[in-house]
Amino acid sequence: MQAVADLTAPWRRIADIGSDHAYLPIHLIATQQIDYVVAGEVIPGPFEIAQTHIQKAGYQAQIHVRLADGLAAIHEADQIQCVVLAGMGGRLITEILNREPAIYQRLQGLVLEPNQDVADVRQWVADHGWQITKERIVFDEGHCYQIMLAQPQPVARPYTAVELLMGPILLQAQPRDPVFTKYWTFKLQQRQQLVQQLQQAQQLPVVKLAQLNQEIALIKEGLKC
Missing domain, CATH: 3.40.50.150 (Vaccinia Virus protein VP39)
Structure with a gap:
């Protein structure tokens, strides 16, 4: 609050x-x-x-x-x-x-x-x-x-996909907020584990996997900024 x-x-x-x-x-x-x-x-x-x-x-x-x-x-x-x-x-x-x-x-x-x-x-x-x-x-x-x-x-310009997901100001912050890094590292690991689980399904949920993989790529990009 x-x-x-x-x-x-x-x-x-x-x-x-x-x-x-x-x-x-x-x-x-x-x-x-x-x-x-x-x-x-x-x-x-x-x-x-x-x-x-x-x-x-x-x-x-x-x-x-x-x-x-x-x-x-x-x-x-x-x-x-x-x-x-x-x-x-x-x-x-x-x-x-x-x-x-x-x-x-x-x-x-x-x-x-x-x-x-x-x-x-x-x-x-x-x-x-x-x-x-x-x-x-x-x-x-x-x-x-x-x-x-x-x-x-x-x-000044449209927000990028990674800015929409993770926040334009939070991404720019120097030094990075440790809560930001902790949270998105956790979300990255969570999504990676979910992808592994879904890949073992008898019928691959193609759309869901594509969405998760896109989010994984964006989070990795954001954490490297």
Whole structure:
């Protein structure tokens, strides 16, 4: 959560969509990193729990929890500068953004943390006139999270396949983040083992093998950069 919180700086008015009981907004207000936040929830249960947590923390004036679908939780009067979309699938993130272009086009930043289909999110960023300006990769309780900050400025050139998979900023970092190397070395070994297993099948899954071998080649390229 701290890695996500750090990427919301320097903005003081944010929206956390799919707020997961308002943990992030409460943390950001408590640490005085922001002044105003909209916490959006689409499911009544988490919405009610978020309300309870905010009331217990005493932050009703700063945190506005709303039951709404995606970016529809944001009102123009909120003057939101940055939106957080974290802890959900990459395709869901792009769907949420695509449903409300008029809202995301007013923003100065997007903090995105997809738990799968990360390359799809990076591709969306580039396709919609945004650019990834910061990236973090963290391990927490046995899970690895790739987090990115995107800002509304076109990329100088299309992201390559290896950049989409592994992250343009993370690949450029010198020295390399040891978490990055550890994670992608593990994913490389995992895919290589899977290829060996699939090659022993009575009927070769040709398409799956081709996909895995392509990913193996990209990971090797990225680790050598």
